[in-house]
Amino acid sequence: MSQSTVLSIAKDSRGYLWFGTRDGLNRYNGKSIKVYRHDDQKNTSISADDYIYTIVKSKDNSLWIGTQRGLNYYQPKTDAFEKIYHNPKDPSSLSSNAVLSVCETKNGQVWFGTNQGLSMLANAKSRKFKNFKLKDGLAGNEIYCIFEDSKQHIWVGTTTGLTQIKSLGKEKFQFVNFFTNPMIPIA
Numbered sequence: 391m392s393q394s395t396v397l398s399i400a401k402d403s404r405g406y407l408w409f410g411t412r413d414g415l416n417r418y419n420g421k422s423i424k425v426y427r428h429d430d431q432k433n434t435s436i437s438a439d440d441y442i443y444t445i446v447k448s449k450d451n452s453l454w455i456g457t458q459r460g461l462n463y464y465q466p467k468t469d470a471f472e473k474i475y476h477n478p479k480d481p482s483s484l485s486s487n488a489v490l491s492v493c494e495t496k497n498g499q500v501w502f503g504t505n506q507g508l509s510m511l512a513n514a515k516s517r518k519f520k521n522f523k524l525k526d527g528l529a530g531n532e533i534y535c536i537f538e539d540s541k542q543h544i545w546v547g548t549t550t551g552l553t554q555i556k557s558l559g560k561e562k563f564q565f566v567n568f569f570t571n572p573m574i575p576i577a
Contacts, residue, residue, distance in 0.1 A: 391416055392425045392439075400445035402453060402466065410442025415455065426471075434470035436462050437487075446492040454500065456489025461502060474517055476506075482518040485509045493536035493544070501544060503533025508546055512561070520561060527565030529553045 392414030400408045409416040415426040415436055429435040437460030444456040453464040461474040461484055477483040486506035493501045500511040507523040524531050529551030537545045544555040552568040 391423060392427075397441065397443055398445045400447055400453065402447055403451035404466065408445045408453065410445050410455065410457075412441055414439050415442050415445075433473075434468070436464075436471045437473040437475070441488075443488075443490045444492050446494060448494055448500070449498055454492045454494070454502075456492055456502065456504075458488050460484075460487045461489045476504075481521070482512070484519055485521045485523070490532075490534055491536050493538060495538045495544070496542065501536050501546075503536050503546065505532050507531050508533050508536075522563075527553070527563075527567070529567040529569065 391409065391411065393411035395412045396409050397412065398410035402408060407418040409418065417424045417426065426436050427439050428437060436455065436457070438457040441458035442455060443458070446454045448454055451466065455462040455464055463472040463474065465472065474484055476485065476487045484502065484504065485508065486504035488505040489502050490505060491503035495501070502509040502511070507521050508528060509519040509521050512518050512520045522528055528546060528548060530548030532549040533546055534549065535547035539545060542557065546553040546555065550569070554566040554568070556564040556566070558564055
């Protein structure tokens with residue numbers, strides 16, 4: 391293992407276990423561990439060594455990997471990473487480089503929680519995103535978890551509250567927020 395603090399775990403379609411740590415990405419094949427590290431000389435290496443926050447297997451058997459310094463799309467056939475970064479000059483880029491959570495819905499929509507809002511992959515080929523922030527209706531901008539329920543509503547856990555997102559069709563959404571109510575005693 392590259393480091394002892396494990397932040398994320400996933401199993402891929404080949405049965406490999408993946409472990410994200412505070413110092414590298416690790417793949418266990420049942421016998422040994424391969425460590426993936428960023429390499430400035432290799433454009434197919436992972437975007438960062440530190441803080442691998444989330445690993446999620448996609449419907450096409452690739453992996454989405456969120457790090458402190460960018461989003462990665464791992465392609466098992468080539469053992470390579472596509473790096474996806476926030477571009478402050480492009481409003482349709484990822485909302486931030488710190489990707490804390492990922493959720494792929496039953497219909498294949500992919501959502502990314504960052505420390506600066508929620509990003510929905512709007513166009514998989516061009517890697518364009520639709521971004522949501524506090525001003526758009528989220529309970530907060532720092533997104534730690536995302537979940538799709540049986541009614542296909544998206545639940546977003548932030549540091550300041552919980553948001554339920556209901557699709558109204560054609561990329562229109564309704565946001566319902568839940569916050570701590572100081573009038574309700576905590577048992």
